[in-house]
Amino acid sequence: xxxxxxxxxxxxxxxxxxxxxxxxxxxxxxxxxxxxxxxxxxxxxxxxxxxxxxxxxxxxxxxxxxxxxxxxxxxxxxxxxxxxxxxxxxxxxxxxxxxxxxxxxxxxxxxxxxxxxxxxxxxxxxxxxxxxxxxxxxxxxxxxxxxxxxxxxxxxxxxxxxxxxxxxxxxxxxxxxxxxxxxxxxxxxxxxxxxxxxxxxxxxxxxxxxxxxxxxxxxxxxxxxxxxxxxxxxxxxxxxxxxxxxxxxxxxxxxxxxxxxxxxxxxxxxxxxxxxxxxxxxxxxxxxxxxxxxxxxxxxxxxxxxxxxxxxxxxxxxxxxxxxxxxxxxxxxxxxxxxxxxxxxxxxxxxxxxxxxxxxx
Numbered sequence: 001x002x003x004x005x006x007x008x009x010x011x012x013x014x015x016x017x018x019x020x021x022x023x024x025x026x027x028x029x030x031x032x033x034x035x036x037x038x039x040x041x042x043x044x045x046x047x048x049x050x051x052x053x054x055x056x057x058x059x060x061x062x063x064x065x066x067x068x069x070x071x072x073x074x075x076x077x078x079x080x081x082x083x084x085x086x087x088x089x090x091x092x093x094x095x096x097x098x099x100x101x102x103x104x105x106x107x108x109x110x111x112x113x114x115x116x117x118x119x120x121x122x123x124x125x126x127x128x129x130x131x132x133x134x135x136x137x138x139x140x141x142x143x144x145x146x147x148x149x150x151x152x153x154x155x156x157x158x159x160x161x162x163x164x165x166x167x168x169x170x171x172x173x174x175x176x177x178x179x180x181x182x183x184x185x186x187x188x189x190x191x192x193x194x195x196x197x198x199x200x201x202x203x204x205x206x207x208x209x210x211x212x213x214x215x216x217x218x219x220x221x222x223x224x225x226x227x228x229x230x231x232x233x234x235x236x237x238x239x240x241x242x243x244x245x246x247x248x249x250x251x252x253x254x255x256x257x258x259x260x261x262x263x264x265x266x267x268x269x270x271x272x273x274x275x276x277x278x279x280x281x282x283x284x285x286x287x288x289x290x291x292x293x294x295x296x297x298x299x300x301x302x303x304x305x306x307x308x309x310x311x312x313x314x315x316x317x318x319x320x321x322x323x324x325x326x327x328x329x330x331x332x333x334x335x336x337x338x339x340x341x342x343x344x345x346x347x348x349x350x351x352x353x354x355x356x357x358x359x360x361x
Contacts, residue, residue, distance in 0.1 A: 002071040002109060004082055008325065012111035014130040015089070016313045023299045023308065024247045025132040026179040026219070029090070030141045033164040033173040034123040034148070035155040041165045042103070042118040050102025050118050057122060060151050061106045061115045066144055071107040076100045081330070084321030090128060092116055113140060120165045121173075123148070132243060134176055134236050142232075161227075168226045174235055177223030178243050183296045184253030186218045187268070194249060198222060203242055217288030217315065222246065254300070258358050266356045269297035277348045282341040283333075287318055302354035314347060 014027045035041055039053050054074070062072055075083060075096065083097040092105050096119040104117040116124040125144055127137040148154075155163040162173040169175065185191040195205045204225045207215045222243060224235050257265050272293035275282070282290075291311045298307035316322060318340045324331050327339060 002069055002107075004071070004073075004078075007071050007107065007111070008085070010110075011313060011316065012089075012128070014112065014128050015316050016309050022131045022312075024181055024250050025243060026130070026181055026312070027090075028129045028132055028134045028137050029177045029179075030127050030134065030137040031175040031177075032123075032125040032141055032145055033121040033162070033166075033169045033175070034125065034145070034152075035163055035165070036122045037153045037155045039122065041120075042122060043120055043165050045102075045118075047101050053122065054102050054104060054118060057117045057152070058104050058106065060148060061117065061123075064144060064147055066113055066140070067106055067108055067115075069109055071105075071109075073105060074101075075103040075105065081321050081324045085325050088316065088319040088321050091126075093119060093124070095119060096124075113144065115144075121169075132178060132240070132247070134178065134240055138176070138232065138236060171227035171229060172232050172235065174227050174232055175223055176235055176239050177221050178239070180220050180222060180243070180246060180250070181218055181292065181295060182220055182246070182250050182253075183218040183292050184250045184257060187265075188253045188257055190249070190253060191220075194246060195220075198242060198246065201238070201242055202226070203239065216285055217292040219288075219292070254296070258300070262359045265300075266354075266359055269293050269300075269302055270354055270356070273297070273303075273348075273351075273354055276344050277351070278345070279341045280345075281334075281337045282344065283337050284318065284320065284340070287340055287344065288315065291315060297354050300358065302356060303351060307351055310347060310351065314344060318343060 036053065036057070039045070040049055042050055058072065061067060062070060083092070086092040086105065087094055087097050089111065091107050091111065091114045093116065096103060096105070096116050099119070102118050105114060106117070107114040112128055114126050116126070125141050127141040129137040157163055161171040164170050164173050182191060185194055198205050202225055204223050206221045206223070222239070224239055227235065272290035276287070276290045276294065291314055294303065295308055295311040297303050298305060298311065320336055323336050323339050331339065
């Protein structure tokens with residue numbers, strides 16, 4: 001079994017912008033909700049009922065070929081910082097981090113597949129891919145789902161489909177989402193219209209950590225809202241189509257900004273670089289906003305392409321729990337802000353000043 005320290009040493013491809021086309025669509029994620037017949041759903045179950053079903057579920061998940069040498073732990077065995085690290089890596093939900101006895105997480109070696117056990121549902125299967133690759137993410141999860149269905153009695157109704165704790169997941173139990181970087185639409189003040197239009201198509205737009213979270217670093221998550229009465233293919237097609245349209249609108253917004261106000265854009269990118277490279281104290285929100293602008297600058301040719309990968313790995317490493325794990329102790333907010341600035345300064349040491357070649361005199 002993989003140790004927590006090993007998990008931390010090897011960030012997944014999707015955390016470092018490994019995909020060639022992740023300038024706007026950072027990641028694609030597929031999540032399936034599944035439950036077992038004859039056992040109360042975790043939200044309604046007593047602690048002893050959750051504990052009773054946990055060993056069987058965990059054993060079946062750990063024996064999957066895809067989970068060879070996986071990271072597998074009960075949530076009660078992990079510290080609050082370790083649980084928060086897993087939330088920041090999008091491997092468990094904030095809801096699961098709040099649970100203790102009778103709940104577990106199993107993550108494959110390259111962190112592209114994770115299974116939450118006894119979260120809101122008995123099983124939450126999740127796959128993450130870099131860039132716009134919803135189908136590849138779905139294929140991996142569909143294979144795992146098929147293997148588990150052969151050894152576990154899924155709660156399934158021939159009229160309704162898969163039964164889930166939340167009514168919006170009933171049917172396919174599928175939640176598909178993509179994380180998008182949309183600074184062009186935010187700066188040009190068009191993001192509100194886009195969010196409204198996406199909402200009218202029955203899709204949800206949320207912040208970086210999903211439901212109930214704000215957008216930080218110009219990052220937005222777009223996902224399907226309901227699963228009943230639609231096939232997996234329908235859900236993926238609709239989401240893919242909308243994401244491609246939003247990507248196109250972001251491209252257009254970036255081009256328009258370059259055309260109409262290159263000075264303002266150059267100023268924002270250069271200031272962000274200066275703040276990150278020389279700040280000695282920086283909070284999470286400010287750091288994410290500046291990294292977003294340096295990331296935008298990289299896409300616009302102001303920095304080498306590697307700057308985008310650098311920004312993506314920093315997005316994760318400067319999160320509060322990651323900082324505390326690195327420090328091996330709880331940190332006060334002021335200490336985190338100082339440590340965050342120190343890490344950013346050291347990583348940006350070799351990143352030279354932006355080359356602004358889109359301003360013509």
